[in-house]
Amino acid sequence: MFTQILFNGLVAGAIYALVALGFSLRFQATRTFDFSYAAVITLSAYAAGKVFEYSGANWVISALAGCTTAGTVGVLLDVTIFRPMRRSGARELAILLASLGTMVAVANSISLGFGDRQQIIGSAVTHNSIALGSARITSLQLATIYVALMVGGFCWYAYHRTRWGLVMRALADDEVLARCYGISRERLILQATILAAVIGSSAAILSAMDTGLSPLIGFQLLLPGVVASVVGGMGRLGGVVIAGCAIGLIQQAAGWITSAGWQDPILFAILLVFLLVRPHGVFGAPLRRSAV
Amino acid sequence: MFLCEKLSKTFEGVAALVDVELRFPESGVVAVMGPNGAGKTTLFNIMSGWQRPDSGRCTFGARNLAKLAPYQVARLGVARTFQDLRFIKEVSVLENVLLARPKQRGESLFRAIFGIGIADAERQNQELATNILTLVGLQDKIGSRADEISYGEQKLLTLACCVASEASVLLLDEPVAGVHPGMVRPISSLLLSLKAQGKLVVLIEHDIEIIRDLADQVIVMDSGRVIAVGGPHDVLGRPEILKAYIE
Amino acid sequence: MEYVVHILILIAIYTTLATSLDLLVGETGLLSAAQAAFFGVGAYTSALLSTRYGLSFLSGVAAGMALAIALSTLVALISLRVQEDYFVIATFALQIIAFSIFNNWIDVTQGPSGVANIPPPEILGWNVQASGDFLVLAAGVAAIAYCLVSRITASPFGRVLRAIREDDVFTQAQGKNTLRFKLEVSGISAGLAAAAGSVYAYYLTFIDPTTFTITQSILLISMVILGGAGSRMGPLVGAAFLVVLPEALRFVGISSASAANLQAILYGAALVGLMMVRPRGLLGRYSFGQ
Numbered sequence: 001m002f003t004q005i006l007f008n009g010l011v012a013g014a015i016y017a018l019v020a021l022g023f024s025l026r027f028q029a030t031r032t033f034d035f036s037y038a039a040v041i042t043l044s045a046y047a048a049g050k051v052f053e054y055s056g057a058n059w060v061i062s063a064l065a066g067c068t069t070a071g072t073v074g075v076l077l078d079v080t081i082f083r084p085m086r087r088s089g090a091r092e093l094a095i096l097l098a099s100l101g102t103m104v105a106v107a108n109s110i111s112l113g114f115g116d117r118q119q120i121i122g123s124a125v126t127h128n129s130i131a132l133g134s135a136r137i138t139s140l141q142l143a144t145i146y147v148a149l150m151v152g153g154f155c156w157y158a159y160h161r162t163r164w165g166l167v168m169r170a171l172a173d174d175e176v177l178a179r180c181y182g183i184s185r186e187r188l189i190l191q192a193t194i195l196a197a198v199i200g201s202s203a204a205i206l207s208a209m210d211t212g213l214s215p216l217i218g219f220q221l222l223l224p225g226v227v228a229s230v231v232g233g234m235g236r237l238g239g240v241v242i243a244g245c246a247i248g249l250i251q252q253a254a255g256w257i258t259s260a261g262w263q264d265p266i267l268f269a270i271l272l273v274f275l276l277v278r279p280h281g282v283f284g285a286p287l288r289r290s291a292v
Numbered sequence: 293m294f295l296c297e298k299l300s301k302t303f304e305g306v307a308a309l310v311d312v313e314l315r316f317p318e319s320g321v322v323a324v325m326g327p328n329g330a331g332k333t334t335l336f337n338i339m340s341g342w343q344r345p346d347s348g349r350c351t352f353g354a355r356n357l358a359k360l361a362p363y364q365v366a367r368l369g370v371a372r373t374f375q376d377l378r379f380i381k382e383v384s385v386l387e388n389v390l391l392a393r394p395k396q397r398g399e400s401l402f403r404a405i406f407g408i409g410i411a412d413a414e415r416q417n418q419e420l421a422t423n424i425l426t427l428v429g430l431q432d433k434i435g436s437r438a439d440e441i442s443y444g445e446q447k448l449l450t451l452a453c454c455v456a457s458e459a460s461v462l463l464l465d466e467p468v469a470g471v472h473p474g475m476v477r478p479i480s481s482l483l484l485s486l487k488a489q490g491k492l493v494v495l496i497e498h499d500i501e502i503i504r505d506l507a508d509q510v511i512v513m514d515s516g517r518v519i520a521v522g523g524p525h526d527v528l529g530r531p532e533i534l535k536a537y538i539e
Numbered sequence: 540m541e542y543v544v545h546i547l548i549l550i551a552i553y554t555t556l557a558t559s560l561d562l563l564v565g566e567t568g569l570l571s572a573a574q575a576a577f578f579g580v581g582a583y584t585s586a587l588l589s590t591r592y593g594l595s596f597l598s599g600v601a602a603g604m605a606l607a608i609a610l611s612t613l614v615a616l617i618s619l620r621v622q623e624d625y626f627v628i629a630t631f632a633l634q635i636i637a638f639s640i641f642n643n644w645i646d647v648t649q650g651p652s653g654v655a656n657i658p659p660p661e662i663l664g665w666n667v668q669a670s671g672d673f674l675v676l677a678a679g680v681a682a683i684a685y686c687l688v689s690r691i692t693a694s695p696f697g698r699v700l701r702a703i704r705e706d707d708v709f710t711q712a713q714g715k716n717t718l719r720f721k722l723e724v725s726g727i728s729a730g731l732a733a734a735a736g737s738v739y740a741y742y743l744t745f746i747d748p749t750t751f752t753i754t755q756s757i758l759l760i761s762m763v764i765l766g767g768a769g770s771r772m773g774p775l776v777g778a779a780f781l782v783v784l785p786e787a788l789r790f791v792g793i794s795s796a797s798a799a800n801l802q803a804i805l806y807g808a809a810l811v812g813l814m815m816v817r818p819r820g821l822l823g824r825y826s827f828g829q
Contacts, residue, residue, distance in 0.1 A: 033624070081811060090814070091828035093570055096627065097764065098814040100572075104757050105807025112800040223635065230628060261643035268632035272617055275629060279621040340712070366714035378709040380702050382825065390695075391702050392713045398695030399715070401723045405690055414695070457713060 004135040005252050011141045013248020014148035017241040018203035019225030020232065021155060022196035024240045027229065028168065029185075029192035032092050035099040035222065036077050037200060039106035042218030044070035044201035045208040046110060049119065063205060070201030071194045077102060078193050083186065103219065110215040118212035144206045151199055152241055158195075159237060168192065223264065224251070227271045233280055293318050293492070294339065294461065298348035301334055301516075308334040309345070310516040319490045321483060323503040323524070326513035332496045333375055335513070336463050339494075340372045341365030352461070367394070371459035373450040373467065381439035385430060385449055388438050389421040392453040421456060427482060428452045429475055444471040451479065461492045468502060480506055500528060544670045549782045550775075551677035552739050555684045557763050557774030557781075559731035562688050564760065565768030565825050566697065567724050568704030569623070572756045573614070573630035576637035577607045577729040579751030581736025583641060586654040586746055596660035596667075600737040604730040610637075611729035615722050623707065634753050641748040653747030660741045673742050680738055684731050689771055691727070700724060701769075704825065754803060761806040764813055767823025776821055 019041070026034045048066030055061045081102065085095050129138040159165035171188055204217055214220075224247050232243030247267060254266045294316035301309040309331045316322060324332050337343040338350050341362040350357045357365055371392075380388050396417070397403055398410035425434055428448040433441050438449060447470060454462045467483070468476050483493050483506055497503055503510060503524055510527040512520040520527045527533060560574045584603035588594040594602075610633065618629035641648050648654065659668045660676070667676050691697050702710040703717050711717050740746050758781065766777025784805070788798040813820055818827040 033627070081815065085815060089828070092624065093568060094814045094818055094827040096570065097760065097827075098811045100757050101761065101807040101810025101814070103807070104754065104761075105804050105811065108800040108803035108807065112797060112804065116796075223631070226628060226631070230625070259643070261639060265636040265639040268635050271632050272614070272629060275621055275625055276617045279625065342708075361711075361716075362708075363711040363714055363716050366712055372712060374709070374712075378706055378712070380705045380709065382705060382828075383701060387698060387701075391698055391710070391715075394714055396695045399699055399720075401691070401696055401727070404694035404696035405687060407690060407694070410694060453713065 001134070001256075003133050005256055006249070007135050007137050007141065009249030009252035010245065011144050011248070012252055013245030014145050015203045015207050015221065015244075016224040016228050016248050017244025018148055018151060018199050019221045020228035020240045020244040021152070021237060022200035022203075023222065023225045024229045024232075024234060024237055025155075025192050025196040025199070027234055028237075029171070029189045030082065030086075030095075032082075032095045033099070033226070034082075035096070036081075036102035036106070037074075037099075037196070037225075038103045038218030038222040040070050040074045040077065040197050040218070041200040041204035041221065042107060042110060042215065043073050044197070045204040045213055045217055046114065048201075048205045049208060049213045063202070066201050066205045067198045070197035074193045074197030075190060078189065083189075086186075107215045107219060114213075114215070116215060118214045120212045140206070140209055144210075147202055147206060151202055155195070155199065155237065164191070224248075224267055227267050230271060230279075231274050293353050295351045296335075296339075296348070297351070299335075299338060299345045299350060300347045301331075301338065301343065301345050307516045309338075311348070312513075312516070312518055314511065314518065314521070316492060316494065317509065319487060319492050320508040321487050321493045321495065321506045322509045322511060323495050323497050323507040324511045324513065325497060325503065326519075329515070330513040331516040332513055333465065334516075336372060336465060336494075336496065340370055340463055366457070366459075369458075369460040370463065371454040371457045371461070372463035373447075373454060373465050375465045377443075377446055377450060379438050379446060379450055379453070381437070383438060384435055385425065385438050385441065386418070386421055386434045388449055389425060389452050389456045390417055392456040393417045393421065394458055421452075424452050424455050427455070429478055444475065447471055448475065448479070451482075455482075455486070459491070461494070462486065463494050465496045466498070467495060468497075468499065476502070504528065541670060544674055546782060546786065548670070548674050548677045548742060550779050551674070551681045552735050552742070553762070553778035553781055554775045555677075555681045555735035555738070556732055556759060557766065557778045558681070558684045558688050559728045559735065560759055560763045561766075561768060561770075561774050562691070562731075563725060563728040564763055565770070565773070565823065566692055566704065567700045567721065568825075569721060569725065570627045570760070571630040571725070571728070572627060572753065572760070573611075573634040573637070574728075574732050574759050575751045575753070575755035576634045577611065577732035578736040578739070578755075579637060579641055579746075579748070580607045580610065580729075581733025582740040582746045582751070583648060583654065583736075584733070585737035586657050586740040587647070589658055589660075589741075590654060590656060596662050596737075596741065600734055603733040603737050607729040607733035608726040611725045612722055615725040619718055619721050631753070634756055638748060638752055641751055648748075651748060653745060654740075655745045657740055657744045657746075659744075667741070673738075677738050677742065680734055684734070685771065687727070687731070691724075692771075696720070705828075757810075758803065758806050761810040764818070764823075765806075765809055765820050767820035768818070768827070769825035770822045773820060773822040 023037055026037060044066040047069035048062040051065040052059065052062040081098055082095060085098060129136040159168065168188060171185065203221060207221060208217060225244070228244040228247050229240050232240035250270065251263045251267060255263045296312050296314040299309050299312040312335065324335065326332055334343065338345055338357070341357050341360050341364065344358045352368055352370060355368065380391065397413060403410055422434060425431055428451055430445060430448055430452065433445060438446065447467065451464065451467055454464070468479055471479065480502065486493055507524045510522060510524050511518060512527060512533050520530065520533055556574065556578055560571065563569050563571050581603035584606055585599035588599045588602060614629045614633045615626065618625040642650055659666065667673055699710060699715050699720050703720060707717050762777035762781045763774060765780060766775065767773030785798050785802050788801055789795065793801060814827070819825065
C-alpha cells in the first residue's frame with residue numbers, strides 16, 4: 001500500500017512539477033500570475049486528444065499536435081492580450097484580471113463545444129501495468145515520470161548552462177539593467193511563453209491520458225501548480241519542481257487517509273500555512289519589503 | 293534628535309553604506325551631497341524606516357527605527373519625498389494633501405460609518421490643505437488630477453504633503469530639481485520658514501548655490517562613507533570634495 | 540408579474556453582493572476570488588441554523604456575518620503581511636476550501652444535496668412570506684449596504700482606501716497603517732457578502748454548493764468590473780446584467796447548461812475586453828491605473 005501511494009504520488013507530483021515549472025517560467029518573464037495558462041494547456045490536451053482519435057491512435061503525432069497547439073495558443077494570447085496591456089502600462093491587477101477572464105472564457109467555450117463529460121483518450125496499451133514490489137505501476141505512469149525527467153532536465157540545462165538561461169535569470173533580477181544590455185524583454189517573454197506552453201502541455205496530455213479530457217483539466221492542474229510555485233519559492237525553478245513532487249505525494253497520501261474530495265482543500269490549507277510561516281517558499285529568497 | 297551610529301548596509305555584495313556616523317541638529321537645514329551611488333537615498337530609506345541597516349543603528353528621539361514599521365516612523369514626525377516621485381495619481385491635488393494630514397479621526401472605521409464628529413475636522417483640514425497648496429504655488433491646481441500637472445508641480449505637491457503632515461523632520465530628495473526657476477525662490481523661503489518653525493529639513497541636493505544659500509550644515513558622502521561634515525563655506529571650499537564629484 | 544418580482548429580488552441580492560466586492564476591488568484595489576465563498580458562508584450558516592436549530596433570521600444573519608468576517612480577517616492577515624499579490628492566491632485557497640466544505644462535509648452541509656426547506660424568516664414580528672415581502676427585505680439589505688459603503692467611501696477612511704489602491708508605499712509614508720485598513724475593509728466586504736447570502740438562502744428556501752464555486756467568484760468579479768469599479772451605482776448595473784442575462788438566453792431558447800457556458804464566456808471575454816480597453820467599465824471611477 002505504502003509503495004503504491006509513493007508511486008502514485010511521484011507520478012502526480014511529476015505532473016504538478018511540470019505545470020508549476022511552466023507557470024513559474026511565465027511569472028519570471030512577465031512578473032504576473034497568469035491564469036490563462038490553464039486555457040493554454042487545456043486546449044493542447046484537447047488538440048492531442050482529437051488528433052489521437054483521427055490519426056488512429058498515433059501518440060507521437062498527437063503529442064506534437066498538442067505541443068504545437070500549446071505554443072501557438074500561448075503566443076497568440078500573449079501577443080493579442082497581454083503584450084498590448086504591458087505596452088500601455090497596465091498594472092498587474094489588470095493583467096491578472098484579464099488572465100482570469102481568458103481562463104473562464106476558454107474553459108466554457110470548450111465545454112460548450114465538446115461537452116463537460118470526461119472523455120477518455122489513450123488505448124489499452126498505455127494502461128499495461130507491471131508489478132514493482134507490492135505496487136503496480138502502469139506504462140503510462142512510467143512514461144509520465146520519464147517525460148517529466150526529460151523535460152525537467154532539459155529546462156535545467158537550458159536555464160543554467162546556456163546563454164539563454166543566463167539572460168533569463170538576468171532579466172528576472174533586473175529588467176532595466178537587462179534592457180541596457182540590449183536584451184529585448186518582449187522577445188524573452190515570447191521564448192519563455194513557448195517553453196512554458198510546451199512543458200505545461202506535456203503535463204496536461206499525460207494527465208488526460210490517465211484520467212481523461214475535460215474542460216477543467218487545465219484549471220485542475222493549475223491550482224496545485226500555483227501552490228507548488230508559491231511553496232517552492234516563485235523564482236526558484238528547482239525549488240518549484242521539488243515542491244510539485246512533494247505536493248503530489250501529500251495529495252495521494254491525503255486522498256488515502258481521508259477521501260478524494262478533500263485533496264484540494266488540504267493542498268490549499270498547506271498553502272495558507274506556508275504563507276503564514278515561510279511566504280518566500282522553501283527555496284526562495286526572503287521577500288524584500290516593498291521596493292523603495 | 294536623529295542619530296546614526298555606525299550604519300552599514302550592503303545590497304547583494306555592493307556596500308551602500310559603510311560605518312556612517314551622523315548627529316543631526318534639532319532644527320535647521322542640512323544638505324546631503326555626493327555623487328550617484330554615494331548612499332544618500334539608502335540613508336534616507338533607513339532614516340524613514342523603509343530599510344534596516346545590516347549593522348549599527350539609527351535612532352530618532354531615542355527610538356530605534358529598525359524596530360518600527362515605516363508608517364510608525366512617519367507618525368513619529370518624519371516625513372519624506374521619494375526619488376521616483378510618489379503620490380496618488382488618480383485623485384486631485386487637494387486629496388493628496390488631505391491624505392497627509394495626521395491624526396484624522398475620520399480614518400477610524402467606526403467613525404466613518406456613523407459619521408460622528410468628522411465634518412468639522414474635514415473642513416479644517418480642507419482649509420489648511422488649501423493654504424499649504426497656496427504657499428507652494430499650486431493654488432490654481434487644487435482641483436486638478438495629480439497626474440495631470442507638470443513634473444515640477446508634482447514635486448511641489450510632494451513638498452506640500454510633507455508640510456501638511458506637520459512632521460518635525462522633512463527628508464527631501466532633490467526638492468527643487470526640475471522645478472520652474474521662478475519657483476525656486478519661494479521654495480527656498482518655505483524651507484527657511486520651516487527651519488524657523490523649529491523643524492529639521494534634510495535635503496539631498498546637487499545644486500551648490502542652493503546649498504550655500506540654505507544649508508546650516510553639509511554632509512558629503514561618497515561610496516557609502518561620510519567624507520565631510522561641516523558648514524557650507526567650510527566644506528564646499530575643500531578641493532577633495534570637488535574631486536569626489538568629478539571622479 | 541411574479542416573475543418580474545423574482546428577477547428584482549435576485550437583482551437586489553446580487554447588488555448587495557456586488558457592492559461588497561466593489562468595496563474591496565474597486566475602492567481598495569484588492570482582488571478577492573473568495574466572494575462566492577463568503578456568499579455561501581452566509582447562506583449555509585442561515586440555512587443550517589434555521590433548519591436544524593430553529594434560530595431566527597437575525598441570529599442566522601449575525602452568525603453568518605461573524606463567521607465570514609473572522610475567516611476573511613484570518614486570510615487577509617496571513618497574506619497581506621507578506622505582499623499584496625499573495626492576497627489573491629490566499630483568497631483562491633479560501634474559496635477552494637470553502638467549496639469543498641460545502642460539497643464534502645456531508646454530515647453538516649449535506650453535500651451536493653444541499654439544504655432544503657429553509658423556513659420563511661420572521662423579523663421582529665414581520666413574517667416574510669410573499670414575494671413582495673422578500674422584495675422589501677432584499678431591497679432593504681441592498682439599501683443598507685449602499686448607505687454603508689457610501690459613508691465609508693466618502694469619509695477620510697475611504698480616502699485612505701483609494702490611496703492604498705494607488706500607492707501603498709506613499710500611503711504608509713503618510714503615517715497610515717495600511718494593513719489595518721485592508722483588514723477592516725476585507726471584513727466589511729465579507730460581512731456584507733454573507734448578509735446577501737442569508738437573504739438568498741431564505742428566499743430560495745433551498746441552497747446547494749453549485750452557487751458558491753470559484754467560477755461564480757470570477758463571474759462576480761466580472762460583474763463588478765462591468766458595472767464599473769469604484770462607483771456606487773456600478774454594482775447595481777453589473778448585478779442586473781448578471782441576473783438578466785441567463786434569463787434572456789433561456790428566453791431565446793438556449794438550454795440551461797449552454798446558457799451557463801455562454802454566460803461565462805461572455806463574462807470572461809468582457810473581463811478581458813474591459814481590462815484592455817475600458818477598465819472603468821460602464822460607470823466606474825477607477826481605471827486600474829490606465
